[in-house]
Amino acid sequence: xxxxxxxxxxxxxxxxxxxxxxxxxxxxxxxxxxxxxxxxxxxxxxxxxxxxxxxxxxxxxxxxxxxxxxxxxxxxxxxxxxxxxxxxxxxxxxxxxxxxxxxxxxxxxxxxxxxxxxxxxxxxxxxxxxxxxxxxxxxxxxxxxxxxxxxxxxxxxxxxxxxxxxxxxxxxxxxxxxxxx
Numbered sequence: 558x559x560x561x562x563x564x565x566x567x568x569x570x571x572x573x574x575x576x577x578x579x580x581x582x583x584x585x586x587x588x589x590x591x592x593x594x595x596x597x598x599x600x601x602x603x604x605x606x607x608x609x610x611x612x613x614x615x616x617x618x619x620x621x622x623x624x625x626x627x628x629x630x631x632x633x634x635x636x637x638x639x640x641x642x643x644x645x646x647x648x649x650x651x652x653x654x655x656x657x658x659x660x661x662x663x664x665x666x667x668x669x670x671x672x673x674x675x676x677x678x679x680x681x682x683x684x685x686x687x688x689x690x691x692x693x694x695x696x697x698x699x700x701x702x703x704x705x706x707x708x709x710x711x712x713x714x715x716x717x718x719x720x721x722x723x724x725x726x727x728x729x730x731x732x733x734x735x736x737x738x
Contacts (some may be wrong), residue, residue: 580677584662586709587679597658598683602642604664605632609647615729620668635666635673638693639680639732647682660684679706 591597606618608631618641621634636642641663650657660681667674681702685695704715717737 581607583710584677584679586738587662587706590657590705591681592708594705595658597660597683597696599700600643600646600659600661600724601663602639602646602661603628603632604635604666606634606636606641607631607645611641614640614641614644617727619727622666622673637665637667638696638728639665639678640664640728643680643682644730646685651684651732656685 588599592599596609605624605627606621611617618634618637621637623633624635627633643659643661646659647657650659658681660679661678662679665678667676683695683699683702685691700715707713708714719737
C-alpha cells in the first residue's frame with residue numbers, strides 16, 4: 558500500500574487531570590500545617606532500621622520484617638515506627654542546633670500473615686532547651702501543632718489519654734508518666 562498513502566493525522570485523545578488521592582491530600586495538609594504554621598522541618602529517613610542505632614536506643618522492634626537483600630548487613634529490618642529514625646536525626650542535629658522541630662510523613666511496614674501492610678504514619682520531634690517555664694510553653698506549642706493537624710485532617714479535636722504507667726511498652730523513648738496516646 559505504501560507510507561505515502563497514509564494520511565498524517567494526529568491521534569485524538571481526551572486529556573483529563575489525574576485526581577489526587579485523598580490519602581495523599583491528607584499527607585500534604587499535614588505537611589503544610591506543620592511546616593508553614595508551626596516551623597517544623599520535614600525530613601525523610603530510610604525505610605529500614607540501623608541495628609547499631611537500635612542497640613544505642615536499647616530498642617528491639619517486635620515483628621520487624623527482614624529484607625532478603627538488605628542495603629547493608631546492619632539495615633536488614635524494615636521499620637515498624639518512624640520514631641527511632643527521627644531520634645537519629647535529632648541526635649545528629651543536636652550538636653549544631655539548640656532548638657529545632659522535625660517531622661516525617663512516611664510508611665511503616667507491618668507483618669500481616671505471609672504478607673506486609675504498608676501503613677502511612679506521621680511522627681515528629683521538637684527539641685528546645687529547658688528554661689524557667691519553658692517546659693509548659695514547649696508542651697503547649699507541640700500540643701497546638703497536633704491540634705491543628707487533627708483539625709486539618711479530620712475536622713476533629715485532639716483526643717489524648719494519659720499513659721497507663723507502663724513505661725512505654727518496650728519503647729525506651731516513652732518515659733512513664735510523661736507521655737500520652
